[in-house]
Amino acid sequence: DTGVSQNPRHKxxxxxxxxxxxxxxxxxxNRLYWYRQTLGQGPEFLTYFQNEAQLEKSRxxxxxxxxxxxxxxxSTLEIQRTEQGDSAMYLCASSPRRAPGQFFGPGTRLTVL
Amino acid sequence: xxKTTQPPSMDCAEGRAANLPCxxxxxxxxxxxxxxxxxxxxxxxxxxxxxxxxxxxxxxSLIITEDRKSSTLILPHATLRDTAVYYCIVxxxxxxxxxxxxxxxxx
Numbered sequence: 001d002t003g004v005s006q007n008p009r010h011k012x013x014x015x016x017x018x019x020x021x022x023x024x025x026x027x028x029x030n031r032l033y034w035y036r037q038t039l040g041q042g043p044e045f046l047t048y049f050q051n052e053a054q055l056e057k058s059r060x061x062x063x064x065x066x067x068x069x070x071x072x073x074x075s076t077l078e079i080q081r082t083e084q085g086d087s088a089m090y091l092c093a094s095s096p097r098r099a100p101g102q103f104f105g106p107g108t109r110l111t112v113l
Numbered sequence: 114x115x116k117t118t119q120p121p122s123m124d125c126a127e128g129r130a131a132n133l134p135c136x137x138x139x140x141x142x143x144x145x146x147x148x149x150x151x152x153x154x155x156x157x158x159x160x161x162x163x164x165x166x167x168x169x170x171x172x173x174s175l176i177i178t179e180d181r182k183s184s185t186l187i188l189p190h191a192t193l194r195d196t197a198v199y200y201c202i203v204x205x206x207x208x209x210x211x212x213x214x215x216x217x218x219x220x
Contacts, residue, residue, distance in 0.1 A: 004156075033207065033208075035208075041212070042198075042200060042210030042211055042212060042213055043157065043208070043210045044210070045207040045208065045209065048206070048207055056207060058207075091156050091157070093156070093157075093208075100145070100147070100159075100162045100205065101147070101159035101162065102157075102159060102208065103159065104156030104157045104158065105156050106155060106156050107155075107156050
């Protein structure tokens with residue numbers, strides 16, 4: 001399967017713990033996006049990378065959140081000191097340079113107890 | 114960013130055409146209209162996009178009014194597997210999702 005992959009698919013953690021999610025975009029897609037989706041709502045933009053450069057961050061991305069994309073390939077999203085309000089589906093998407101549309105992964109569902 | 118308005122839900126009989134409307138009256142001249150759908154428990158899926166002209170691909174057709182203030186996504190022969198939330202988005206780059214339209218295709 002050459003689509004966007006995300007790991008883990010599910011994560012249950014206790015409040016205050018740190019969690020890290022990984023996204024592997026489609027090969028040669030230089031743009032990578034992270035979104036968050038809570039129940040009953042549409043996805044909300046978190047951050048965007050072009051190659052290894054993080055070009056935009058939403059105000060939703062508090063200082064407890066950090067995202068990286070070393071070498072412009074896979075990306076990680078880390079949440080420190082998780083709170084119950086962080087419970088959501090975290091979606092990753094990638095797109096090529098000159099083509100429309102973003103290709104989404106299956107998401108990582110985070111539950112903070 | 115241009116805002117979109119979609120009906121919260123629609124029903125469609127299997128095999129019939131599903132016509133999903135979207136209003137985007139504040140769209141600016143260089144903004145594209147994108148449609149995505151999200152099947153339950155999956156990530157969103159790109160369907161189609163357009164600027165001024167009507168567009169068709171293997172999944173759907175997109176009809177954009179001449180003044181570009183609204184558009185309609187057409188699924189010509191809806192199947193049960195088309196049951197999903199459909200999002201109309203006016204912007205490239207970072208996507209700004211609204212509430213979308215929950216389409217239920219019924220046998």
